[in-house]
Amino acid sequence: MQIGEASSATGVSTKMIRHYESIGLIPAAGRRSSNYRDYGAEDVHRLGFIRRGRDLGFSIEDIRGLLRLWADRRRSSRDVKALTEAHIAELDAKIALLGEMRTTLAHLAHCCDGDSRPDCPIIESLAGDAPLHPHHAH
Amino acid sequence: MQIGEASSATGVSTKMIRHYESIGLIPAAGRRSSNYRDYGAEDVHRLGFIRRGRDLGFSIEDIRGLLRLWADRRRSSRDVKALTEAHIAELDAKIALLGEMRTTLAHLAHCCDGDSRPDCPIIESLAGDAPLHPHHAH
DNA sequence: TATGCACCTTCCCATCATGGGAAGGTCAAG
DNA sequence: CTTGACCTTCCCATGATGGGAAGGTGCATA
Numbered sequence: 001m002q003i004g005e006a007s008s009a010t011g012v013s014t015k016m017i018r019h020y021e022s023i024g025l026i027p028a029a030g031r032r033s034s035n036y037r038d039y040g041a042e043d044v045h046r047l048g049f050i051r052r053g054r055d056l057g058f059s060i061e062d063i064r065g066l067l068r069l070w071a072d073r074r075r076s077s078r079d080v081k082a083l084t085e086a087h088i089a090e091l092d093a094k095i096a097l098l099g100e101m102r103t104t105l106a107h108l109a110h111c112c113d114g115d116s117r118p119d120c121p122i123i124e125s126l127a128g129d130a131p132l133h134p135h136h137a138h
Numbered sequence: 139m140q141i142g143e144a145s146s147a148t149g150v151s152t153k154m155i156r157h158y159e160s161i162g163l164i165p166a167a168g169r170r171s172s173n174y175r176d177y178g179a180e181d182v183h184r185l186g187f188i189r190r191g192r193d194l195g196f197s198i199e200d201i202r203g204l205l206r207l208w209a210d211r212r213r214s215s216r217d218v219k220a221l222t223e224a225h226i227a228e229l230d231a232k233i234a235l236l237g238e239m240r241t242t243l244a245h246l247a248h249c250c251d252g253d254s255r256p257d258c259p260i261i262e263s264l265a266g267d268a269p270l271h272p273h274h275a276h
Numbered sequence: 277t278a279t280g281c282a283c284c285t286t287c288c289c290a291t292c293a294t295g296g297g298a299a300g301g302t303c304a305a306g
Numbered sequence: 307c308t309t310g311a312c313c314t315t316c317c318c319a320t321g322a323t324g325g326g327a328a329g330g331t332g333c334a335t336a
Contacts, residue, residue, distance in 0.1 A: 004283065014284090015324060034331050036284055045266070052264045057239040060322075070261050077258035081250045084243055084260050091240045095233055101195040102229045105222055112219045120215035122222050123208050126190045128183070142312065152313090153295060172302055174313055198293075 003029075006039040010047040017047065025050065025064055058087055141167075144177040148185040155185065163188065163202055196225055 007014045018037075020026045026046055029037035049070065053063040065083055069075045111121045124130040145152045156175075158164045164184055167175035187208065191201040203221055207213045249259045262268040 002284070013323080016322080018286090019323080034284075036331075048266050049264050052266065054322090055239075056243055056264075057236065066261070066264060070265060073256060075256045075258075075261075076254045077250050077256060077260075078252045078254060080258045080260050081247055081252035084247045084250070088240060088243050088247065091236050091243070095236050095240065098195065098229050098233050098236070101193075102226060102233065105194055105226050105229070109219055109222045109226065112215050112222070114216045114219035116214045116216060118211060118213045118215060120213075120218045122215075122218050123204070123213075126187050126194075126204060127208060128186050128190065140313075151295080154293080156315095157294080172313075174302075192293090 001039040001044070002032075003037045003039065006044055006047060009044050010051055012047045012051050020047075020050065020060075023060070025060060025067070056087075057091060062087060139177040139182070140170075141175045141177065144182055144185060147182050148189055150185045150189050158185075158188065158198075161198070163198060163205070194225075195229060200225060 001009075003014045003017055006012075007017060012020075017026075021028055026043070029039055029043065032038050046067070049067065050063055053066055058066065062083060066080070069080050069083075105122075108122045108125055113119070121130060139147075141152045141155055144150075145155060150158075155164075159166055164181070167177055167181065170176050184205070187205065188201055191204055196204065200221060204218070207218050207221075243260075246260045246263055251257070259268060
């Protein structure tokens with residue numbers, strides 16, 4: 001199986017497969033006489049693991065840890081769970097941050113007439129002319 | 139006012155102030171005889187605008203547009219609102235994506251015993267051995 | 277057989293916003 | 307006149323990904 005097939009079988013781009021090899025996330029693929037990389041079922045399985053990890057937002061370094069745990073028959077599920085919960089906490093922090101931005105922006109947009117006149121609470125807020133959470137009636 | 143003061147007055151690092159100048163987001167600062175950059179009230183006001191924009195998650199290019207609108211006395215608040223609502227839509231998309239990840243991970247973590255045994259639905263999911271949303275009783 | 281096309285290889289560069297750090301100049305206080 | 311806190315420019319790194327060039331490989335078809 002050459003790299004393009006491994007790519008379409010897993011949804012990991014050929015670019016990224018080579019990259020993962022270069023940073024040691026996956027072992028160096030075997031080579032055919034043509035110097036083309038050669039992949040087997042185990043390699044494809046590992047790439048699928050990586051893609052699912054990425055889809056869940058794990059960093060490459062997180063996935064390095066998860067791959068090590070996956071390979072370790074004597075792992076504790078505690079370690080996997082701890083890694084996962086740390087990641088959930090990061091997601092929560094990001095979601096909270098984005099949610100705050102969204103709330104503020106939605107409020108400002110709500111207070112903006114959106115017409116052809118220049119007066120605009122959004123611009124005024126950015127300019128520091130108005131607090132971000134004015135106690136307007138609306 | 140030299141760059142360090144402008145930085146601490148606005149919360150924009152000196153690195154970023156120089157960077158914003160280099161990409162033309164702010165005009166080139168005046169120079170003293172020492173070749174040190176010199177900032178006035180208007181410059182600080184603009185840097186504050188930029189920082190608040192960044193804090194609300196606007197990209198540098200968004201902010202470039204907002205600065206142009208800010209300076210334009212004949213702007214329509216419609217344009218500001220449109221830019222803002224496009225940004226809100228991006229935030230919503232990101233929040234939704236992160237939220238889906240969070241939901242899946244929380245479910246998997248909930249189903250993981252987190253003990254010293256290796257059996258772990260998180261690893262099994264990543265390995266593709268189990269669907270991400272199994273219909274377990276829990 | 278020759279040619280074309282789809283695939284592969286390596287290598288360098290770009291993204292986005294930010295920071296680190298080196299090598300050296302400036303300035304005020306001790 | 308030294309010390310230390312500032313400033314200058316320049317290069318490099320991050321994290322994950324893609325673009326694209328220059329060139330090799332392999333298979334099908336004219």
